[in-house]
Amino acid sequence: MIRLFIADDHAIFREGLKQILAEQADFEIVGEATTGNGLVERLATAACDVVLLDLSMPGRSGVALVREVAAAGTARIVVLSMHEERQYVIEALKAGAAGYVTKASASDQLIETIRKTAAGERVVSPSASQALIRQMLEPDLPHTALTPRERQIFDRLVGGRSVSAIARELDLSIKTVSTHKSNVLLKLDAGTTADLVRYAIARGLA
Incomplete structure (x- = not known):
């Protein structure tokens, strides 16, 4: 068994x-x-x-x-x-x-x-x-450089969740989530959450 x-x-x-x-x-x-x-x-x-x-x-x-x-x-x-x-x-x-x-x-x-x-x-x-x-076999894309936690934040931002909602869901502080969001934006050369959504859609991640 x-x-x-x-x-x-x-x-x-x-x-x-x-x-x-x-x-x-x-x-x-x-x-x-x-x-x-x-x-x-x-x-x-x-x-x-x-x-x-x-x-x-x-x-x-x-x-x-x-x-x-x-x-x-x-x-x-x-x-x-x-x-x-x-x-x-x-x-x-x-x-x-x-x-x-x-x-x-x-x-x-x-x-x-x-x-x-x-x-x-x-x-x-x-x-x-x-x-x-x-x-x-494919070249690395920017999102592959995200840490697992950053990827969690990325997925939730792309899914329409706010920073405060993500903080509650992952049991993190708003400041911590905001820091991760800033890192994600930097790594993906994005300026806004809308840019992240466009990135995700273009690469089949959303």
Whole structure:
């Protein structure tokens, strides 16, 4: 039996995921968390084999959270992410993730990844691996220089969120978010949020 812990802040996605996993006779869901802080607290007492971890959650999140969970050494990590860009895949694996699956992947790919990582393998879903190969053959674009946290800010700005809304969502101060926003604008040679939106649309990031 493979004991699973799900960490994702989107209730609809989480419920759908549980339905899919519950159909597997060798899977048992032993816990859930909707924030990075909640995940760390629950893992201290919840014995599990594999953590299904969304990179973007309130509070602790991203590569830093992967690194913290991996350092505890109590479970292997499969990252579930909407991002295919190579910096996400590479950084997550470097931080200690055993698997990386995009949320666009078929359910059977996720199931196979869980079983393989539980058995000690490292797995990247086909959609993520193809994107990784494609981007490695292309010249680096400015957004690939963003740190994982800067990319979180970028995605939310492009999605129409305000600095204050982003601060609440990621449990950061407005000043910290504003600093990250300034760094994003600088790296992407943009003057305004509207410029970021145009950049994202032109490169298929929005």
